[in-house]
Amino acid sequence: MNKVANRQAICETLLERVNEDQEIVVLCSDSRGSASLTPFAERYPDNFVETGIAEQNLVSIAAGLAKCGKRAFAVSPACFLSTRSYEQCKVDVAYSNTNVKLIGISGGVSYGALGMSHHSAQDIAAMTAVPNMRVYLPSDRFQTKKLFAELLADEKPAYIRVGRNPVEDIYQEENCPFEMDKATVLSEGEDLLIVACGEMVGPATLAAKELKAEGIGVTVLDMYCLKPFDEESVRKYASKARAVLTVEEHSPYGGLGAMVAQIVGRDCPRKVINLSLPDSPVITGTSSEVFAYYGLDKNGIKEKAKELVG
Template sequence: MSEVKKIATRESYGNALAELGKEHEDVVVLDADLAAATKTGVFKKAFPERHIDCGIAECNMIGVAAGLSTTGKVPFASSFAMFAAGRAFEQVRNSVGYPKLNVKIGATHAGISVGEDGASHQCNEDIALMRTIPGMVVINPADDVEAKAAVKAAYEHQGPVYLRFGRLAVPVINDRPDYKFELGKGVVLREGKDLAIIATGLPVANCLEAAEKLAADGIEAKVINIHTIKPLDEELVAAAAKETGKVVTVEEHSVIGGLGSAVCDVLCAQAPTKVLKIGINDTYGESGPAAELVKKYGLDAESIYEKIKSQIL
């Protein structure tokens, strides 16, 4: 792909919260001693009276957010995905999900692209966990434009929302006048008839590059960006499978329980199709530079291209 601007979606999260705070006085942001890393410090600087640092106590933070939501506030509880979805799962399930409270969870540093923080902080299971909570909306934006739109959409949605953001800067691919974000609706980024690549989050830009490589080989791949994993755009997924006959899912998440599993759930019921799932293959990550980890775990454009060529075509 030609050189484009790159921004980490965690940066987008912080900036979007600050903008949201200007428009809505009911927005409250909570953090667990990670405001600098999650970028909620941007909101804190603008609205210190509406920012609550709960300390290294993520479970308590979710409880505080739940309580605030019952008073008419719209809390955004923020931490690393490993802590927001992992450590605080019980509180998210029982204190937010069960009573259907209007709490938004901003989970940053998701996936292996956390890099040097290593396996303990590289959360590749959060989408699977959040998908299982009844009524939970799960959003995984692909770039800066989409991340900002997702934060606004989360505010406007009545009910619990899980927002997934990354640490590594990613290409801005949605910076165009006709871009529209709609909860539960996928976005077709490229048309193609030979196979459908359905991706979410960080690898979406890499999938577009992989599609260009396939096109050079005479293979036209349809590329779909799924920013909302739950509720999934079942109509678009089924239509793409029927149109192309082959589906590839790509995600910076375990191949168990994430986008690939959600897509397979739809296709086995509506349009049985051969599916190749590309993601983290039932293993932990490791410490190392983020870009090198993305390549090692097969989520860079070249690896996606090679896997498609060798495994599904």
């Protein structure tokens, strides 16, 4: 079982790069511990800014530093970063086109029992709607490191959501195919296309393996890039499949499912079903308990897939 969360992979990548790039600056809103950034703050205090619980200030300060030539990484719980500071993300970062990477930690239902106030089930819809804002949900620690290596090399705004807990490895350190803004194909089959993002890629992959053993061929796309969205891959594989299933830790409105349905409906009509969180406050429980309850685990995905192609 992997014990390294994606947020730790972010810290490791920043630590590896800050020696050669002193323009890197990390900002937190009293969240260095939950973001696994304490090692960075302790080793590079001159490259670290603590704003306290002030998410709007966090984003505006990051934008100001970026305008001064810094590579700013603003880190805060996704539930607050994507709502409380939404105007600052829209105006100070995206509209002003500043080099700020907004990192939403503990995304989705990671905070479990803390309830709707601490869940971020709307951030894909909110952030993809903002011009100039790119949106990424990496699926495991190795992909996270690849993504951040690319983000460190550009100067454009981005929002990145990662979960709170470690997730099972999908890739390997020595075998992690990655192309910026291009979905990764994890398996191929012509019965069903499954498009998943973030923590849903793991259970989607497991479900596909079991379906293959039962004679159902499944293509799985790891759509870590929600914006820019890889329309080409969706068209290519949806046109070969009998149906399409999307899986996301997000509201049913404005997320991955809506994007895929829009493309498939326009370019290669097929039946599209979206597995997501409900349009209501979710039940209380750990992430795995919530996923199982709403059919977002391996068994739920497998069952829905069989309904679609059975």
